[in-house]
Amino acid sequence: MFLAQPRETSAARGGDRAHYFWLYPNFMINHYAGVMDTNLVVPLAVDRTRVVFDFFFADVSAAAVAANRRSVTVAERIQNEDVAICESVQRGLASRAYRAGRLSVRREAGEHLFHRLLAADLRRGIR
Numbered sequence: 001m002f003l004a005q006p007r008e009t010s011a012a013r014g015g016d017r018a019h020y021f022w023l024y025p026n027f028m029i030n031h032y033a034g035v036m037d038t039n040l041v042v043p044l045a046v047d048r049t050r051v052v053f054d055f056f057f058a059d060v061s062a063a064a065v066a067a068n069r070r071s072v073t074v075a076e077r078i079q080n081e082d083v084a085i086c087e088s089v090q091r092g093l094a095s096r097a098y099r100a101g102r103l104s105v106r107r108e109a110g111e112h113l114f115h116r117l118l119a120a121d122l123r124r125g126i127r
Helices: 007-013 062-094 109-124
Strands: 002-004 017-023 027-032 035-045 048-057
Touching (some): 035 062, 048 062
Antiparallel strands (some): 027 035
């Protein structure tokens, strides 16, 4: 996937483009100019996960330390925004008003693919 980044993010990440890769079932690689970070999603319970982040920088010289720290700060801000969104979704799913429905073809292709892959694994007995 190839997405343009907001100006503040691209300034800290050293470019105006990012590449996002997902390895089923729970590993993500985010690549920016000179920066790569990984996210490993570890299930803890039906409604809880832990995400382990690692950051890798092409330039680890003393001169690059401040820029690398800004990149981590941007990543943490984005992750905190995502946590808030996920917690809100979990509250909604747990509410009495929620009923399962179809996924949005336009907005939830990734979720649909994940569900298809998971269903295939469960049919084969892989966990």
